[in-house]
Amino acid sequence: MEIAQQQIDALNELGYLRLAGALPSRLLGCWRALVDRLEAEAVAEFEQGRQLRNAVVADSAEGPRAYRINDILEHDPEAVLDLLACPAMTAIARQCSGPGTVPLSVDVVCRYPHPHPPVLWHQDAGHSRTHPYLNVGIYLDDADAGDGCLRYVPRTQRGLLDITAIEEAHGWNPPGVVEVPARAGDILLQDMMVLHGAPPKRAPGPRRTVYVEFRPAEAIRRQSFQSEAWVRLRERWMAMVLQRCAPEDRAGIADPGIDGLEFADLASPAAEAERIMATWEPPVPAHYGIRQAVHPEYPTPSDLRHLDP
Numbered sequence: 001m002e003i004a005q006q007q008i009d010a011l012n013e014l015g016y017l018r019l020a021g022a023l024p025s026r027l028l029g030c031w032r033a034l035v036d037r038l039e040a041e042a043v044a045e046f047e048q049g050r051q052l053r054n055a056v057v058a059d060s061a062e063g064p065r066a067y068r069i070n071d072i073l074e075h076d077p078e079a080v081l082d083l084l085a086c087p088a089m090t091a092i093a094r095q096c097s098g099p100g101t102v103p104l105s106v107d108v109v110c111r112y113p114h115p116h117p118p119v120l121w122h123q124d125a126g127h128s129r130t131h132p133y134l135n136v137g138i139y140l141d142d143a144d145a146g147d148g149c150l151r152y153v154p155r156t157q158r159g160l161l162d163i164t165a166i167e168e169a170h171g172w173n174p175p176g177v178v179e180v181p182a183r184a185g186d187i188l189l190q191d192m193m194v195l196h197g198a199p200p201k202r203a204p205g206p207r208r209t210v211y212v213e214f215r216p217a218e219a220i221r222r223q224s225f226q227s228e229a230w231v232r233l234r235e236r237w238m239a240m241v242l243q244r245c246a247p248e249d250r251a252g253i254a255d256p257g258i259d260g261l262e263f264a265d266l267a268s269p270a271a272e273a274e275r276i277m278a279t280w281e282p283p284v285p286a287h288y289g290i291r292q293a294v295h296p297e298y299p300t301p302s303d304l305r306h307l308d309p
Contacts, residue, residue, distance in 0.1 A: 015194030131219035148201035167293030
């Protein structure tokens with residue numbers, strides 16, 4: 001798979017890009033089944049008074065619902081390798097992120113109808129912008145227009161914003177805001193610092209999205225937020241991805257100074273995943289408003305407020 005230069009230019013200019021139908025149907029089916037299973041396990045644990053590791057579950061009017069399932073690597077490393085090695089993901093790593101790119105995390109975000117929380121306006125992971133830093137959303141369900149799909153404010157990725165002021169002045173409709181619907185199997189790329197959010201979902205049914213963060217290892221080292229050992233483990237994992245993907249998809253991803261295929265001591269996927277999970281370090285924090293915004297239609301639109309807990 002190749003991403004057109006016009007699309008790459010749009011991503012760099014606007015801060016987001018949708019790749020329609022980019023996930024192979026086989027992987028879409030596998031990941032839907034995996035997330036169905038993990039959600040069921042998380043809810044079952046919650047109902048027994050426990051919490052599935054790395055899952056966030058809470059009560060709702062329709063019973064317990066999963067909000068997030070983090071670190072899918074811990075639950076199914078083979079599925080993660082298959083996803084990262086598919087042509088669309090290697091094209092994103094090669095063409096949009098560049099040499100030395102590694103995956104930082106693979107998580108699932110689950111959304112259900114209001115009063116399940118909206119996604120407040122925010123910018124992910126502030127950084128120096130010397131290298132690309134991407135959040136890649138792989139849609140397992142449709143995100144229809146008018147039903148709480150992601151909204152972006154184009155060209156806001158250059159620096160951190162006063163988000164509370166934006167929320168209080170404009171609610172869900174800042175100047176220039178763009179609503180970006182997606183279909184199951186679409187992949188939505190975003191610059192980590194573009195301003196984005198999602199109003200409450202209205203229609204029945206779930207919306208699950210797999211999120212993968214991509215960043216060149218050199219940039220992670222420069223920011224020094226995570227340790228050298230943390231970065232090195234992700235380089236090892238990327239070496240496993242490169243071994244699994246098609247030979248024609250490898251070029252341009254491995255760091256020229258570190259051939260990603262020359263880790264002679266790689267263990268099994270399960271063992272490498274266990275090492276990564278044993279050395280967890282916090283992510284670069286996202287940037288939200290500094291206080292709860294006051295606006296008549298934000299974050300809950302007025303016509304939905306009677307459903308608030």
